[in-house]
Amino acid sequence: MIAKNRSIPKEIRIYEAIVRRLPVNHPRKTEFENKLSRKRAGYKGEKELDYHVSQIDHSKFTILHDIRIPYNETHFQIDTLFISNSFIIPIDSKYYAGTLEFYPEFNQMIQYLNGNEKVYPDPILQTKIQGRQLKAFLTSHQFSPPPFEPLVAITNSQALIKNPTKNKEVSQRVFKSPGIFYKINPFLEKYHKEIITNQDIKKMVKLLLRKHTPYLPELKELPFSDFQKGVECPACHTIGMERFHGLWGCKKCGHTSKDAHVAALKDFFLINGPSISNAQFSDFLNISSIHQSKRLLSALDLESTGSTKGRIYTPDKNFRLWE
Template structure:
């Protein structure tokens, strides 16, 4: 069963908003576009692994997706954790393109793409470290010890995987996501003795889910041109900014498309960039709405909580506002 689902990362939501509203003539926009591309690719690779995991029988295991666990003064992350009665299995997903050359002697992964060589950290070593950190976490919380295994899943079907030294560890630990069902039996053959009861499995899952701290970057630390970010409501049809609100509808000044709720995405953008609250005045300025009564009506119609009197009211998003 699934003990923790994979949610769309808040970090990607924030980067999407930044790219969408970054001043188009500012050269720094390209940096955020590149970072967003990498994060989206990583998430796509994780979802690819999830797809193939969903096809196997996991009635006798617990699957936790996307964990970020505090340890000392930092955190360690696990893309996917399988908890069985015999062992725990960490699977780290990589969505690299190009030719991937594993060089474990130097703990390196060489990626060749468009005749350009890049050096990446060894993902096998990364998952090995994650296994060690997970072991430390479990011991600290006096949880039943169990063997911890680890694998590296290559999700991009176009990647060419090479193991030039025929290293056994690379062959054993690295696989294509589509092959996940066939990577599990060897671990059951290796670890034949049950170590955990069903209650132990659930207890480990509860502790990890409770400890999970999702990464949410602070836009204020990104040196953004806040005063020059694009404001207004974006047209869901042509993606132009500057929709006008009249008689209960937003109308795009570029293509004429009409929408009743285009302001909801604009408000999500505001919360993601500028912070967790908004006043009626800030709403009017950001949405280019002139009427205070219209702003109040729109704010009251959404899934928001508020604090303060009617005149000085501040609005906050509910937890599911970004779903």
């Protein structure tokens, strides 16, 4: 059973809004374009792993995708988690390209790509640490979890995995996404004793879902005044549509839209936080009439607090900010 599906990370939505709104010549635009590219590649790899997870028998497992749990004033994240009555498997997904050489005896992995050599922390050690943190978290909540068997999924199909020292742990714990069944099956054969009941698993999953805290990047170092204001054309992506006769019109390509302001409002929320005043809405969308802004805001799925000039709008549960 899948208890938590994977959704597009909120980081990606935030970085998309930043890249959309930063001017071409902004000194940090390339930095955020690179962050967005890396996050999209990682998510693509995770979805590839999810496909292969969907092909195996779920009857013996409860599966959670992408959980991030508070721990000792910080957080730990597990890309995919298998929970059974007899063992738990945390899986860390890595979308590394090129040739990957694993050296767990030195707690490192070396990537060779385009003639360059780069050293990374050992992914096996990373997923072991995540498993240890999860075990400590569950124990602190009065659970007695079964054994942990951490795995590492290399989700880039073009990556070449090498094990120069023939380390057994690399062979046992590292795999390409299509091989997930053949990594999990040995544990089904190894562990037979039921350590936790189905009721325990339900309580455990309920706790993890309640404590799950998605990561949101800090944007305090980016002044809001750096971002381009206006409504983006959904056809040619030029920012600066104008409002006339109940429609938004693009002077560049001629496209018209009834609701292009919704995407602009989402950009504001993603960059500046989930609240906006009528004056901020008018300013960000370049609307000259405060009354027109109020009408547009009132027609959306928003909650409001305060009155007259002090009214603040926030997304309600039907406003699809993260989609």
